Amino acid sequence: MYNPQLNSHGELIHLLSTESLPARILHQILDRAAGYVAAGDAGEKKHSDLAGKSVFNLFFENSTRTRTTFEIAQKRLSADVHSLNIQASSTAKGETLLDTIHNLEAMGADMFVVRHAESGAPFLIAKHVRPGVAVVNAGDGRHAHPTQALLDMYTIRHFKGDFRNLTVAIVGDILHSRVARSQIHALTTLGCPEVRVIGPKTLLPRDVEQLGVRVFHDLKEGLKGVDVVIALRLQNERMNGALLPSANEFNQFYGLSREKLALAQPDAIVMHPGPMNRGVEIDSAVADGKQSVILDQVTFGIAVRMAVMSILSEARA
Amino acid sequence: MITLIQNGRLLDPASGHETVADLYLADGRIAGIGEAPAGHVADQTLDAAGLTVIPGLIDLAARLGEPGGEHKNKLQSELRAAVAGGVTTLCAMPDTHPALDEPGLVQMLRQRADGLGLAKVLPLGALTRGLAGSELTEFAKLRDAGCVSFSQADAPLADTRVLYRAMQYAATYGITLRLRPQDVRLASGGVAHDGQVATRLGLPAIPSVAETVAISTIVILMKDSGASVHLERVSTREGLEMIAAARNYGLKLTADVSINHVHLADIDIGYFDSNMRLSPPLRGVTDRDAIQHALLDGTISAICSDHSPVGNDDKLLPFGEAKPGASGLELLLPLVLAWAEQKRVPLAQALARITSGPAELLGLDAGRIAVGAPADLCLYDPHATWRVMPETLLSSGKHTPFVGMEMRGRVRHTLVGGRLAYTEPGAA
Known part of the structure; x- marks a missing residue:
């Protein structure tokens, strides 16, 4: 089947989703990232992979952390970095999304890093850019956030070594989470034998088990024996209403506390894509506890984003 | 001659x-x-x-872009598309600009269409003023001006009391209403069928219950009011089961589907193909199979093109922002032929769904090859x-x-x- 992310040589030309990416590519990205981490530890931070390339960061939706880590990664690769904060929908702004893209192409863009509130927006862009221009999805709607998932995979590999004997639990608002979708695809591709999703029925999308996950509604049941626990952010606007009665009730039944975490493997690691709502999906005792690797995720995020952009810049036309 | x-x-x-x-x-x-x-x-x-040689096709739903698109000569381009597709009679949807809610607008549309000498146009009147969902239009006057039925098109009719009154009032004059069964709140914000594909793609979903809840409301109000109703663009297996049951019960309930839903399902969205952004959304494969089955057992008596011309500016957008709709007048016949061939449906039976079937629904003396027709x-x-x-x-x-x-x-x-x-x- 046609895969918009790969060229005819099987090389990565856009990073849009972790779905339908071969394990070979995922490992290539993680290995390349490991190289940057090692170089950084040796004091070598700056690289020239993107020297002379113009990279545009197009954030049609708010972001602080993702955008900052992308900018740091780009600068470490010596790219010419241009960040546009376009926090209105493409249609409301008067200019269409594709007009914006074509204008920036005319200014010599080599790569677009795109965040957009609509699922699939980066696919539309990738379909219409000139050959040789790469698109990186920095989060689209509820669909995908592949660089976040890849940095999560890097973190898991760093602490656990291998995916092939792990049980991973993803907890909370799966329905609205692009992070969860990208994690599920990456984990299943990398051979993780059991991925669990845990949440109330209002926060789980229909037929989610067909993505290859086990569904739990009881957090205590779902955490038993797991090696990795990933808590997801619960958006403020979803805490009171028809999806959930209150943040308090959510915390009581689905929040990650020390007592509940004790049900997981003793050496289980705890992850969160950030930004955290302390006392809602995760208690401070856990977020700041010994098992937490949340700040490692942030550090690795830069190397992983460097790896993605470096690999994209090498693809043959 | x-x-x-x-x-x-x-x-x-x-x-x-x-x-x-x-x-x-x-x-x-x-x-x-x-x-x-x-x-x-x-x-x-x-x-x-x-x-x-077959009877000219009779299409229960097409959007002709007028009133509103006169400066682009929309009526002419769409009616040319109709006859190029073998369509000789079509029902014009009322979601125009302004909506077809006044006799004068209806007369003007008919005059302009007659003047072109292409396909015959049967206007559908707006069910409520401006399709706003609150005040009924003048059904009787609009009928006398040429409206064959009344519809909200895809505009919501959230107020059940207005729906109830519309059915009672239409029943007074023996008018059959056309209703798109979709509960506004259950469908709110959704752009794709609530199933595996929407889950994978992270698209806000429209559950099947948005359709079945609406059908159940309509059926209950029909029993009470004695109204007859034609359901437009049914899309779910469960909805079709409810329609079959209501027909068995003896209610004057009929239904159509769009040709898109005969062939396609949500899996065809692929990588967010906005050409697959339709209303109702493309449902699951089991729903599509149920539609094909219902066309054979008579639960659905007509296939329409649901022709909705959409320009590039409204379609070359992310899936959720793209305007729903597709052109269909020129594809209706070959797509029905393809369905007949793929599913080994007798040709006459398949063609009846775009000729004699809709003719019977409209009470037209057309849709057949016979002396006097x-x-x-x-x-x-x-x-x-x-x-x-x-x-x-x-x-x-x-x-x-x-x-x-x-x-x-x-x-x-x-x-x-x-x-x-x-x-x-x-x-x-």
Whole structure:
């Protein structure tokens, strides 16, 4: 089947989703990232992979952390970095999304890093850019956030070594989470034998088990024996209403506390894509506890984003 | 004047009768089959050797872009698309700008359509003023102005009391209402069927219950009010089961589907293909199979094009922002032929869903090949193949889920009231 992310040589030309990416590519990205981490530890931070390339960061939706880590990664690769904060929908702004893209192409863009509130927006862009221009999805709607998932995979590999004997639990608002979708695809591709999703029925999308996950509604049941626990952010606007009665009730039944975490493997690691709502999906005792690797995720995020952009810049036309 | 259509294969979908014979037309009607009406000779002859002659297609739902698109001559482009697709009669949807909610607007549309001499246009009146969902339009006056029924199109009718009153009022005049069954709140914000595909793609979903809850409300109000209702664009297996049950119970309930939903399902969205952004959304594969089945058992009596021209500015957008709709007038016939071929449906039975079936729903004396019937005819080459290319479509809307696909069956001539309304360029 046609895969918009790969060229005819099987090389990565856009990073849009972790779905339908071969394990070979995922490992290539993680290995390349490991190289940057090692170089950084040796004091070598700056690289020239993107020297002379113009990279545009197009954030049609708010972001602080993702955008900052992308900018740091780009600068470490010596790219010419241009960040546009376009926090209105493409249609409301008067200019269409594709007009914006074509204008920036005319200014010599080599790569677009795109965040957009609509699922699939980066696919539309990738379909219409000139050959040789790469698109990186920095989060689209509820669909995908592949660089976040890849940095999560890097973190898991760093602490656990291998995916092939792990049980991973993803907890909370799966329905609205692009992070969860990208994690599920990456984990299943990398051979993780059991991925669990845990949440109330209002926060789980229909037929989610067909993505290859086990569904739990009881957090205590779902955490038993797991090696990795990933808590997801619960958006403020979803805490009171028809999806959930209150943040308090959510915390009581689905929040990650020390007592509940004790049900997981003793050496289980705890992850969160950030930004955290302390006392809602995760208690401070856990977020700041010994098992937490949340700040490692942030550090690795830069190397992983460097790896993605470096690999994209090498693809043959 | 007598027109002779020579050597065509005549196919009457209602009876299933098929024969190679000459067809004589006089005074806008079919005057003789096999032999000339007594004492007449033909003044004009059309060679139909190798062609299949069927009643002109009757399309229950097409958007013609007028009122509102006069400056772009939309009515002309869409009615040209209609006759190029073999469609001789169509119902014009009322979601125009302004909405078809006043007799004057209806009369103007009919006059402009008549003046073009292409397909016959049967306007559907807006069910509520401005399609706003609160005040009924003047059903009786609008009917006298030419409206064949009343519909909200895809505009919401959230207030159940307004729906109830509309059914009571329509029943007063023996008018059948057309309703798109979709609960506004359950569908709110959704852009794709609530299933595995929407889950994978992270698209806000419209659950099947948005349709079934609406159908159950309509059925209960029908029982109380005695109204008759035609459901537009049913899309779910569960909805079809409810319709079959209501019909068995004896309610005057009929239904149609769009040709898109006969062929496609949510999996066809692929990588966010906005040509697949339709309303109702493409449902699951089991829903599509149930639609095909319901077309055979009679639960659904008509397939419509649901023709909705959408321009590039509204379609080349992320899936959720793209405007729903697709062009369909020029594809209705070959897509019905493809369904018949793929599913081994007898040709006459398949064609009945776009000819005699909708004619019966509308109470029209059309949709058949019989002496005395209107000479609305479609002559097509059943073997000709062609590829769907945006630039060759006559409609102003170039977007269709079937772009690039090969079709079998090409309209060569379309006659409306005995007059040639379309001849394929290059055809003799």
